[in-house]
Amino acid sequence: MNEFSRQELALWGKKGDKDGEYFWLPLIAHLMDAKNVIGFLYMHWLDDGQRKLIEKNLGPKAANIVQFLGYVHDIGKATPAFQTKQSRWNNPDLDHEIVEHLLKAGFKEINDKLPMAEKSPHNFAGEAILLNYGVEPSFAALLGGHHGTPCSGNRNLKRDIIDHTANYYQRDHDGDIQQMWKKIQQDFFEFGLKECDLTVSEIPAIEQEVAVELEGLLIMADWLASSEYFDEDKNKPMFTLIPLTDEDFVFDRKQLKQRFQRAIKTWFVDGSWIPQRIANIDNYFENIWNFSPRNVQKTMLSKIQSSIDPGIVVIEAPMGIGKTEIALAAAQQIAAVKGKSGVFVGLPTQATSNAMFSRVRDWLDRIGQLQGNSFSINLAHSKAGFNLDFSKLPQAENLDFEEDETSVSVNRWFVGKKSVLSKFNVGTVDNLLQMGLKQRHLFLKHLGFSDKVVIIDEVHSYDAYMSSYLKKVLSWLGAYDVPVILLSTTLPYETREGLVSEYLSGKYSISVKKIASTLDFTKKTEYPLLTFSDGEKIEQVADFKQSTQKKIEVVRLNLDETNLAKDILAKVENGGVAGVVVNTVARAQQLAELIKSLDQDMPVLILHSAFLAPDRAKIEKNLQKLIGKSQEDRPEKLIVIGTQVLEQSLDIDFDVLFTDIAPMDLILQRIGRLHRHKRVRPSGLEKARVFISGIQGFGEYGDANESIYSKYILMKTDYYLPDELIIPADISKLVNLTYSSEIFDQSDLSSDSIEKLEMAKKDEELFIEKEKQKAKNFQIAKPKSKKLIRGWLDLKKPVNDLVGDASVRDIEDSIEVILVKKVNDEFMLLDGENIENVDSAKIASETIRLPRRLTFDIEATISELEKETRSLFADWKTDPWLKKSLVLCLDKHNSTHFNGYKVIYKPELGLVCEKE
Incomplete structure (x- = not known):
């Protein structure tokens, strides 16, 4: 018995032409392809944590409901508005052949043009059809959004069938033709319910965070089911179209199942990461990194291991302590506990992402070797194609683990918007922050991050604008129960508390204020510091074996450029490497030329953002070789002048440091490059000293410095920066003093200085509020379980995909x-x-x-x-x-x-x- 009429089998779901030959795919074939694909993804690609979230909402028939979603997603194509639609590339001959094909199948007058067909695009038509059948609106809304943007909250789709009847039934009044289309749509709908062993009443209201996940999964399944070939390779067929000459399509479940199995076997070429709990921290470090863990690493990991329900982890420790190893080991441990299947590591810049990529690749490679498995990894930023470590990785479909030297590869299907779906990702933090940005296909971002442990490095470097996005994203990650690990040199306790509160507010659907009031936070300034959530409980650990303390002498300078250059030269007169960190490229260039004019024999290296990308990479590599950990190539004399790039992820060691005035945390970051490694220092530079320039008086730091950094923060830095630092003991205390909103003792300031400070504070507060408001313009709302996804991405002004990166950073356009x-x-x-x-x-x-x-x-x-x-x-x-x-x-x-x-x-x- 044929389950579909000739007319129903003649409806097209896809069409195209290749070299003059016409191809098509019956609608029912595409619906079954999508049903099979989404069912596979649900059972084998989603992780345990994602399924748990969905099943909690959908109940025991979650898998059936998900399959029905895949099947019914394109039911809006079973309408005359779609069936008479022109081909994408405007091929009238192909369109004519399709209409002839429909006429032969028994459709009448289908060649008549519908004047308002564009008013009912098939995704919204599908939503309207389901609403007409009494399907739960939150489920029907998933059909409307499966092309990346859900229906606007202002549009009433329930009226669309009434207002544009011909788009659904070909005629506004012809009863016979209308009944034919109604029967076709009803048949497709009821077949899907029967095929998925489901009734309409078994489809519950979909909570918002689950709806976002399902929408992302549907988009992914639809894209997969629409892929004719893997990576456009004709030797790797997936869901291919069939010649239009094969007009009499026969519905055959067995053939469709074989088609699906062939396609998935071609696509699903990566190994699955099954994270193992870490039984012995010492053995883990030896097996992965070939060294023993430091005391602080072992202590932090053992505490994280004790978590029953890990959520957010904040690791604050000085540079060089091994935060990356702690984070990766913790990610594996937490992934095993929470049922996660991937890891994302986000960093502030492309340069820091490149450096981290190599480390994560090596970690993943070692895990793959130990498990006898292979994994794909993606480098997520716009210059990833130029990264040699990334570009040299083999393609996953060509990988034979037993023969290949590496167990890490790249799956070429996960490119562009799909790159976030790769199980292992390293890239700029923008990729993560865009989870909070209203843009098309945002659902894929949410799906892609919800299966991972998320690691965010250098959290201290995010400004008010980016922090606004970070907080919004943390609330969504909390709603998905995605574990998050934040790494920072140090954080003001107010920032730390705010980030943890946002995460837990999303996880437990409680307001941030209520969360903050129940948290047992103390204003800890101990250092290093571990903060982590275990369920609703917050724990903080600061009881670490004391590391060696380093004394740094701080000297303020108020010199003109010539005398500053002379002072720098004088410091290395008897040998040594001087680091000079300035706040602008122009100043770096001018100072370098001035020093060379005073002493043309003095070797000078300069590093900043205004180099060609290959030149900058060479300079960074040369610096690492000359003044990194090794003593072998260290020059007798060298002056290194650079901008903020010198403070980012470069393992370099200066004998003496000069720096422009900057916020406290950045000065401490720069000081991390001073006497970084144990070695004998040149004569006169045995004592670690940092010279701070640009301070002309309290509140007077020059237009250039004040245009880059907050004057108020510079004033507080100037006020609290002592003449002698104890590192790392002073780090947390000084950062908290600088960024605390509490009023500090001003008794030793003049009335003029207090007035300047108050004005700067007011300007800072206005600026931060303005940044927060600006960021909200394009931000999604916080997760609200009872809200539909309809209108979720509504904007007063459209934002296209190209400005996505810029929209999560408040930066001026550049070329x-x-x-x-x-x-x-x-x-x-x-x-x-x-x-x-x-x-x-x-x-x-x-x-x-x-x-x-x-x-x-x-x-x-x-x-x-x-x-x-x-x-x-x-x-x-x-x-x-x-x-x-x-x-x-x-x-x-x-x-x-x-x-x-x-x-x-x-x-x-x-x-x-x-x-x-």
């Missing part, structure tokens, strides 16, 4: 360009290679971000650069590496005139801009 130079009518890279002889990937890596002063009129600048790029390199528009690139062309001397500046690239200084 990235590829630098080339023209020599004798030939175009070359700046290293002299003719671009005709260089592959596109290398050309695309020669990028630099233009300083703001060159792009004050950013739209006009982009237009000018686009025009020049099209003129010089017209063929780039079809090159996958270069099609979105902009070029700034220099002359043979590496210079040009641009927007009122002379711009010159100097390998030793970077991009120099001189006002004309």
